[in-house]
Amino acid sequence: MKNVDDLIDSAAELADRGLSKGEIADELNVSRETASWLVERAGADGSKRSTAASSAPTGSDADIHVDWSALGRDSARLGYAAMAMADLLTKEGEEVDLTVGIEKAGVPLATAVASELDTDLATYAPAKHQWEEGDIADHGGGFSRNFASIRDRDCYLVDDIITSGTTMRESIEAIRDRGGDPVSCVVLVDKVGHDEISGVPVHSLIDVVRVDRE
Numbered sequence: 001m002k003n004v005d006d007l008i009d010s011a012a013e014l015a016d017r018g019l020s021k022g023e024i025a026d027e028l029n030v031s032r033e034t035a036s037w038l039v040e041r042a043g044a045d046g047s048k049r050s051t052a053a054s055s056a057p058t059g060s061d062a063d064i065h066v067d068w069s070a071l072g073r074d075s076a077r078l079g080y081a082a083m084a085m086a087d088l089l090t091k092e093g094e095e096v097d098l099t100v101g102i103e104k105a106g107v108p109l110a111t112a113v114a115s116e117l118d119t120d121l122a123t124y125a126p127a128k129h130q131w132e133e134g135d136i137a138d139h140g141g142g143f144s145r146n147f148a149s150i151r152d153r154d155c156y157l158v159d160d161i162i163t164s165g166t167t168m169r170e171s172i173e174a175i176r177d178r179g180g181d182p183v184s185c186v187v188l189v190d191k192v193g194h195d196e197i198s199g200v201p202v203h204s205l206i207d208v209v210r211v212d213r214e
Contacts, residue, residue: 085187099119169197
């Protein structure tokens, strides 16, 4: 995707497939607010209501779209990225025996990271996947029973993108609620540049710094 119009078209297609706005945000690697804006721009019939470029969010409302499909569509490239992410995590200690992937896009990365670090694997589906509008606190996330349990275990968290930190914070709290101890987080790209979230160190391969010239 090269421009905002491409994102609007993609948002319309995903909405037509029945995805929630939270899932669309996850698929397009944008904030929930940006996902809502994209769907609204597409219109109910999938056609753009007006020229997107002339009314795209700016300033504090602006977002950054990250397309890492060049990594995601190739297992070897994904593995190389996971090796780098695993290397960042080992700086926090070598006694951790569980890697938690945040669904959806964080899971294949976490699987490769877990293989590199020789840990068990767990997955967490965040509340945003059920989000349409309103308070995300009205929804709840959950861990899959098909993977490893969390209780009484130190763990790493893996996701693809941090946009605001809300999903990572939710995941950390969910692990603690289950009796686990999140030791460190790692992502491909951090749009905000967190050093830590809820007391847990955050590592990223790439930090994004927005420069606003007014």
